[in-house]
Structure formats: structure tokens, C-alpha cells
Amino acid sequence: MSLLVQKYGGTSVGSVERIQAVAERVEAARVAGHSIVVVVSAMSGETDRLLNLARAIKNPPPSRELDAVLATGEQVTIGLLAMALLARGVDAVSYTGGQVRILTDSAFNKARILDIDASNVHTELKAGKVVVIAGFQGIDDQGNVTTLGRGGSDTTAVAMAAALKADECQIYTDVDGVYTTDPRIVPEARRLDRITYEEMLEMASLGAKVLQIRSVEFASKYQVTLRVLSSFVDGPGTLITTEENIMEAALISGVTLNRDEAKLTIVGVPDRPGVASTILGPIADANIEVDMIVQNSGADGAADFTFTVHRNEYDQALAICQQTNLEMKARAVQGDKRIVKVSIVGVGMRSHAGIASRTFRALAAEGINIQMISTSEIKISVVIDEKYGELAVRTLHAEFGLAEQV
Amino acid sequence: MSLLVQKYGGTSVGSVERIQAVAERVEAARVAGHSIVVVVSAMSGETDRLLNLARAIKNPPPSRELDAVLATGEQVTIGLLAMALLARGVDAVSYTGGQVRILTDSAFNKARILDIDASNVHTELKAGKVVVIAGFQGIDDQGNVTTLGRGGSDTTAVAMAAALKADECQIYTDVDGVYTTDPRIVPEARRLDRITYEEMLEMASLGAKVLQIRSVEFASKYQVTLRVLSSFVDGPGTLITTEENIMEAALISGVTLNRDEAKLTIVGVPDRPGVASTILGPIADANIEVDMIVQNSGADGAADFTFTVHRNEYDQALAICQQTNLEMKARAVQGDKRIVKVSIVGVGMRSHAGIASRTFRALAAEGINIQMISTSEIKISVVIDEKYGELAVRTLHAEFGLAEQV
Numbered sequence: 001m002s003l004l005v006q007k008y009g010g011t012s013v014g015s016v017e018r019i020q021a022v023a024e025r026v027e028a029a030r031v032a033g034h035s036i037v038v039v040v041s042a043m044s045g046e047t048d049r050l051l052n053l054a055r056a057i058k059n060p061p062p063s064r065e066l067d068a069v070l071a072t073g074e075q076v077t078i079g080l081l082a083m084a085l086l087a088r089g090v091d092a093v094s095y096t097g098g099q100v101r102i103l104t105d106s107a108f109n110k111a112r113i114l115d116i117d118a119s120n121v122h123t124e125l126k127a128g129k130v131v132v133i134a135g136f137q138g139i140d141d142q143g144n145v146t147t148l149g150r151g152g153s154d155t156t157a158v159a160m161a162a163a164l165k166a167d168e169c170q171i172y173t174d175v176d177g178v179y180t181t182d183p184r185i186v187p188e189a190r191r192l193d194r195i196t197y198e199e200m201l202e203m204a205s206l207g208a209k210v211l212q213i214r215s216v217e218f219a220s221k222y223q224v225t226l227r228v229l230s231s232f233v234d235g236p237g238t239l240i241t242t243e244e245n246i247m248e249a250a251l252i253s254g255v256t257l258n259r260d261e262a263k264l265t266i267v268g269v270p271d272r273p274g275v276a277s278t279i280l281g282p283i284a285d286a287n288i289e290v291d292m293i294v295q296n297s298g299a300d301g302a303a304d305f306t307f308t309v310h311r312n313e314y315d316q317a318l319a320i321c322q323q324t325n326l327e328m329k330a331r332a333v334q335g336d337k338r339i340v341k342v343s344i345v346g347v348g349m350r351s352h353a354g355i356a357s358r359t360f361r362a363l364a365a366e367g368i369n370i371q372m373i374s375t376s377e378i379k380i381s382v383v384i385d386e387k388y389g390e391l392a393v394r395t396l397h398a399e400f401g402l403a404e405q406v
Numbered sequence: 407m408s409l410l411v412q413k414y415g416g417t418s419v420g421s422v423e424r425i426q427a428v429a430e431r432v433e434a435a436r437v438a439g440h441s442i443v444v445v446v447s448a449m450s451g452e453t454d455r456l457l458n459l460a461r462a463i464k465n466p467p468p469s470r471e472l473d474a475v476l477a478t479g480e481q482v483t484i485g486l487l488a489m490a491l492l493a494r495g496v497d498a499v500s501y502t503g504g505q506v507r508i509l510t511d512s513a514f515n516k517a518r519i520l521d522i523d524a525s526n527v528h529t530e531l532k533a534g535k536v537v538v539i540a541g542f543q544g545i546d547d548q549g550n551v552t553t554l555g556r557g558g559s560d561t562t563a564v565a566m567a568a569a570l571k572a573d574e575c576q577i578y579t580d581v582d583g584v585y586t587t588d589p590r591i592v593p594e595a596r597r598l599d600r601i602t603y604e605e606m607l608e609m610a611s612l613g614a615k616v617l618q619i620r621s622v623e624f625a626s627k628y629q630v631t632l633r634v635l636s637s638f639v640d641g642p643g644t645l646i647t648t649e650e651n652i653m654e655a656a657l658i659s660g661v662t663l664n665r666d667e668a669k670l671t672i673v674g675v676p677d678r679p680g681v682a683s684t685i686l687g688p689i690a691d692a693n694i695e696v697d698m699i700v701q702n703s704g705a706d707g708a709a710d711f712t713f714t715v716h717r718n719e720y721d722q723a724l725a726i727c728q729q730t731n732l733e734m735k736a737r738a739v740q741g742d743k744r745i746v747k748v749s750i751v752g753v754g755m756r757s758h759a760g761i762a763s764r765t766f767r768a769l770a771a772e773g774i775n776i777q778m779i780s781t782s783e784i785k786i787s788v789v790i791d792e793k794y795g796e797l798a799v800r801t802l803h804a805e806f807g808l809a810e811q812v
Contacts, residue, residue, distance in 0.1 A: 019463065062492045069486060076478050079471040080459060082468070087464035094474050099549055144505075
């Protein structure tokens with residue numbers, strides 16, 4: 001008898017048939033004796049349809065009114081899913097974000113949850129009902145409808161699980177868990193049984209798109225046990241939890257490949273204090289996010305300053321750097337869009353030395369030149385020529401034995 | 407400087423272009439110095455789309471959840487219209503039924519408005535904003551979303567006008583007012599400048615589909631001045647108000663033709679007390695609504711009992727009558743679906759004798775046989791063979807000079 005929060009995304013509720021399938025899955029959990037809260041997204045395509053209607057009226061759409069329009073997508077799904085449950089004889093009731101009272105700030109389109117009054121939901125659960133809650137939305141203290149931004153339904157699910165002190169927050173999606181790496185690159189990639197919040201955060205920020213970063217942060221903060229599962233295939237999925245709940249941490253949990261970045265180098269930068277902010281200040285002013293940063297001081301009193309940005313912002317960043325180059329009298333600006341970032345992630349590397357050198361040696365053995373390196377406590381990232389991306393992933397996946405069950 | 411409530415139906419907001427046109431019309435009223443509350447329906451087709459989704463899940467759909475789903479239709483429109491107004495530089499804000507606090511009972515799918523807290527709307531109006539309100543919906547005292555049933559947006563508009571003590575409630579539709587009769591039958595039919603609530607109620611109940619009966623009742627009860635206008639063509643429309651506001655009442659205001667009824671006769675009914683309830687009791691038990699009722703007592707101690715029902719319920723009513731016929735040992739049951747009801751409506755007939763005989767004489771002169779007659783204080787209805795329907799309408803329209811301006 002556990003209290004489970006189950007979250008189903010847009011693809012999982014994308015048609016009447018799929019909504020019926022979700023109802024069947026929820027019923028099975030009820031029959032198994034669990035109390036169930038379901039959080040759902042809008043049916044796939046619906047949010048885009050509404051967004052396009054709004055944009056046809058005014059682009060960009062006024063934010064308060066856009067939220068009033070977008071929130072209807074999830075409201076339709078909760079009603080339909082509650083109907084499907086009632087049709088199966090499972091007592092159920094739908095709640096919008098406002099009806100639960102998911103209180104948010106008033107930052108329309110990207111609101112943050114401030115508080116959840118779960119008393120209504122508790123009462124319904126006690127009466128034996130499945131409570132179907134609209135994800136992605138809330139209400140501010142003025143009674144305005146707000147939305148949490150794309151992917152906000154994951155956040156709603158985790159926040160509800162925290163507020164209800166649920167035993168588990170299950171995120172149903174179109175993959176059956178978190179993998180050691182992309183199975184399209186490495187066929188022997190293995191589904192992880194367990195992974196820590198920190199590792200999941202690194203994997204998500206490196207481009208593994210299973211979960212929204214924000215929902216993982218939320219889960220970590222409130223110690224909500226997450227599980228990623230498939231809506232279409234039965235299976236245990238991947239549990240995301242605290243390090244203490246994972247008996248024997250793997251050295252390395254996963255290898256990721258990020259193709260979204262591009263590299264910029266200013267060559268011959270005067271080697272003096274304040275150079276980094278002179279270069280990156282104008283980039284930040286243009287709202288361009290910088291990922292990796294490397295500076296090499298040369299023997300001649302000049303340095304090379306290299307950083308990466310998202311490829312979509314490369315052209316803009318390049319123009320800014322050329323201006324900066326002139327102003328600071330550096331030697332030249334070089335740019336390269338044909339790079340990838342390969343990373344290994346694992347809490348085990350905290351207590352094991354030599355992971356970095358093993359990584360570099362393995363890549364060198366395949367003739368892969370490393371252009372940039374960046375490390376954190378539980379991650380090592382390298383930037384390499386994009387043509388070696390898949391080879392590097394396969395090499396590191398094999399080097400650290402990720403295909404074998406730990 | 408008046409306070410106007412404007413209501414636009416589904417056709418008037420059926421596309422992005424039409425929503426822009428409504429915004430233009432609202433802006434014109436603002437520029438003219440009026441305070442404006444707009445009540446809108448779902449975009450045409452949207453309510454049916456949602457209803458079909460729900461029915462595909464469970465038919466009939468559970469009522470509470472159906473309301474949660476259906477209410478989204480109007481919520482989309484209010485957001486889009488508010489955006490269109492903001493895009494034109496007209497300050498505007500959207501409100502759902504729940505956000506206004508249109509309090510209803512909990513009769514899902516056909517809720518009744520109990521109370522409206524108009525304080526939010528007053529505040530917004532005072533701040534110079536156009537308030538765009540979702541029609542057709544409310545909220546019960548538990549916070550559940552309710553809907554008022556089809557055509558409920560008219561009721562919302564009238565109720566808002568009453569709560570706000572608006573100067574006028576303008577119902578924008580696809581016709582430019584209320585006509586003396588259907589212009590497709592009588593080309594010289596004339597738009598009425600003014601008509602009383604009572605006349606409008608009779609006309610609506612007789613099948614003139616300009617306004618919902620319920621909204622006219624509401625307007626009459628709270629003395630809300632209504633105006634029916636076209637969303638597509640400029641014009642004064644038709645004002646619907648109290649008799650005192652109409653200087654010189656016309657003898658007859660309109661002629662209506664109702665093709666939706668069918669006639670049933672039980673022949674040779676024993677002429678004794680209780681017969682009517684013996685016949686109509688089982689009909690009422692089957693939830694079949696009866697319109698006209700006529701009983702002729704014959705000289706032989708037996709009577710013919712005739713009544714009309716909606717054509718859709720004719721077959722069911724016929725089967726019930728055949729059973730009753732056996733039980734009460736009457737002579738026979740006769741039915742006829744090929745009839746129509748033609749009516750004349752006018753408050754003027756209260757103070758003028760001889761309207762009925764003029765009606766019957768005019769029809770007789772055209773060789774039209776009258777099968778049933780029913781009268782009220784301001785209405786005379788006759789049932790005739792359906793093949794004479796249009797002729798009867800044209801005859802009475804001419805007889806009472808309705809084409810001429812009074």
C-alpha cells in the first residue's frame with residue numbers, strides 16, 4: 001500500500017486509445033492496492049496548436065493570456081482520463097492546478113511553484129479516489145492562471161509527490177529508463193537500475209532528454225524518489241534517488257554526447273587580469289549562455305581564450321568576439337562549429353583517482369585529439385572533432401565496462 | 407458613457423480573423439467612450455470536437471468531467487480575444503467563469519446561476535480595461551467547474567449585465583435582429599426595432615432561434631435591456647425590453663412557423679374525469695414533452711383527445727398511446743407527422759378583440775383547414791397540414807400588415 005504519483009506525458013495521452021491504455025495502467029496499480037495521483041500533460045500536438053492560434057493573433061502573445069489559453073490543454077486531458085477511469089469502474093476525479101491550489105508566483109509562461117495545498121487531494125485519496133491533476137499549471141495569489149513552462153508537468157509531478165509525501169514519483173515516458181548511453185550509438189548500452197540525482201542532473205544538462213533538469217533538482221531538494229518508466233512497455237525502469245540509497249555506486253554511470261555546441265577562440269589575448277570578463281561580458285549582455293571555458297597562458301605573455309556556446313548562437317557570438325578582438329588588440333578570432341562534447345558521469349569517480357587519465361589514454365589510443373577539457377566532481381567532459389563523436393562514446397563505454405551489470 | 411455587455415457567439419469568434427474583427431468592434435465601442443464587458447462562446451466547432459472526444463471515451467460522458475473538458479472551449483476564446491485587444495492597444499483582461507466567480511448549483515451540464523460576485527470585474531472596468539468573460543460556465547461552491555448547457559453564453563451575458571447593472575446587453579449573432587417572420591419564407595419580412603420580453607419568449611418557444619429562451623426569461627426577470635445585432639453587418643438590431651419602453655405596441659409583432667411537431671389523437675375516449683392524465687401520464691413518465699392539447703367531447707359520450715409532441719419523440723409516443731388505447735378501451739389511435747404549427751404573437755392582441763377570428767378567416771380564404779387551435783394572452787397558434795405552412799405564414803404576415811413600419 002504505497003502512495004504513488006504517476007506522470008504521463010503528451011505522447012502517452014496523445015489519443016483516445018492511449019488515454020484508455022493509461023487508465024488500464026492506473027487501474028492495475030489501484031488493484032495492486034496503491035493510492036494513485038496522476039499528473040498529465042496536454043495531448044501531444046495540443047500545446048503547439050494553441051500556441052499557433054495565439055501567435056496568429058499576436059506574436060509574441062501577451063503572457064497572462066497565453067497561460068489562460070495553454071492551460072486548457074491539460075484541463076482537457078484530466079477530464080478525459082478521469083472519464084476513462086470512471087468507465088472502468090475506478091473512482092476518479094480531475095483537478096486543475098488552480099483547483100488543487102498549486103500556488104505559483106506571477107511569472108507567466110515560466111512560473112515557479114511557491115506552495116501546494118494538498119488537503120483537497122488528501123481528502124479525495126482517503127475517499128478511495130484516483131486524483132487526476134493537470135500538470136504544467138498553477139494559480140497565482142490573484143487567481144490568475146499560470147504555466148510552468150515546457151516540461152513543467154514533470155515539475156508538477158515531483159512537487160505533488162513532495163507535498164503528499166508520496167512513496168515514489170513515477171515518470172512515464174516513451175523510453176523505458178535511463179541508459180548508460182544512447183543505444184542508437186552503442187547497441188549494448190544498458191538500462192541503469194539506479195542513478196543518483198547528481199548523476200541524472202549532469203546527464204540531463206549534457207543532453208540526455210529523459211527528464212527536465214528542473215524536476216530533478218526539485219526531486220533532489222525534497223528527496224522525492226523518482227522512477228522513469230515506459231508507458232508502452234512494462235518494466236522496472238530506472239530509479240533516481242539519493243546516493244545513500246544506492247548500495248554500490250558504479251564508477252561511471254553513463255557516457256553522453258552533445259552535438260549542440262560550437263567553439264570560439266580569441267588568439268593572442270594579453271595575459272592580464274580582467275581579460276575573461278572583457279571577453280565574456282558582452283556575450284552575457286547578449287544573453288548568450290557559455291558552457292565550457294578554457295584559458296591557456298603562453299610563454300610570450302599572451303594567451304588563447306576558448307569557450308563554447310550553443311550552435312544556434314554561434315554566429316551572434318562570433319560577431320561579438322570580432323568586435324572584442326579589435327578593441328583588446330588580440331591577434332585573431334577562430335571559430336569551429338564542427339565539434340562535439342563527450343562526457344562521462346559517475347559519483348564513483350569522487351573516490352577513485354585516475355579516471356581522467358584513463359579517459360584521455362583511451363581516446364588517444366583511438367587517435368582522437370582532445371581540444372578542450374572540463375571536469376566537475378562527478379563528470380569529465382572533452383571537446384573533440386565532431387567526426388570522432390560516436391567513436392569516442394563507444395570507446396569510453398567499453399573502457400569503463402558500462403555494458404556489464406554492476 | 408454607457409456600460410455595455412457584448413456577447414459574441416461561436417460563429418462570431420470562429421477563426422483568428424473573426425476574433426480580430428470582434429476586437430475591432432469592441433475597440434470602436436471603447437473609442438466611443440463606453441465601458442465594455444465581452445462574453446464569448448467557444449470557437450464554432452470546438453464544443454462538438456470536445457464532446458466527441460469525451461464520447462469516444464465514455465458515452466454518455468460522466469457529467470462533472472464533461473464540464474471540466476467543455477469549459478476549456480470558452481477559456482481559449484477569452485485568451486485569444488484579450489490578446490487581439492491588447493494587440494490593438496486596447497487594455498483587456500480575460501476571466502473564466504470561476505475567476506469572475508459566477509456561482510452556480512452543482513447540476514453539471516445544465517447548471518443554474520445562483521450568484522455573481524462582480525467586484526473583480528468592477529475593479530478592472532474602473533481601471534479602464536475591457537473584461538473578456540467566458541460564457542457558458544461557472545463554478546459551484548466546492549470549486550467544481552460547471553456549464554450552463556447549450557446556449558448558456560447568452561445567459562452568462564444577461565446575468566453579467568444584471569449583476570453589473572449594465573445599460574444594455576448586446577447579443578451579437580449571425581442575423582441582424584428579430585424579424586416579423588422568416589425572410590426565407592416572406593421576403594418582405596421586416597426587422598423589428600423593438601419587441602417586448604413576452605413576445606420574444608413566445609417567438610423563441612415557437613422556434614425563432616435568435617435567442618435562448620432562458621436568457622430572455624432572465625432578462626425579463628432582472629429588467630435587462632437586450633439588443634440583438636449582427637457581428638458582420640452594422641445596424642441598430644432589435645431592442646428587447648419591457649412593454650413600458652415601447653411607445654405604441656404593434657397589434658402583431660411576428661408570425662412563426664414550427665415544423666418540429668407531430669400530432670397524436672386517441673379516438674373514442676370515454677368522456678369521464680381523469681382521462682387526460684390517463685393518456686398523458688405515461689407520456690410524461692417517458693420524459694416526452696407535450697405542447698398543444700385539445701379535447702373534443704362528442705355527443706355520444708365519447709371524446710377525441712389530441713396532442714402534439716416533438717417529431718423526434720413521435721414514434722415512442724405513438725407506441726405508448728397504442729398501449730393506453732388498449733387499456734382504456736378507446737376506439738383507435740391516429741398519428742400525423744405531416745403537420746406544422748403557425749403562430750402569431752403580439753402584446754397588442756391583449757387590448758384588441760377579433761384577432762382570432764381575423765386569423766381563422768384569412769386562413770379559410772386560402773382554403774387552409776385548421777386542425778388544432780391554442781391561444782395565450784399574446785399568441786394564437788394553429789396546427790395545419792404541413793403543405794400549407796409557408797402559405798399560412800405569408801397570408802397572416804400580409805393580413806396583419808407586418809411588412810409596413812408601424
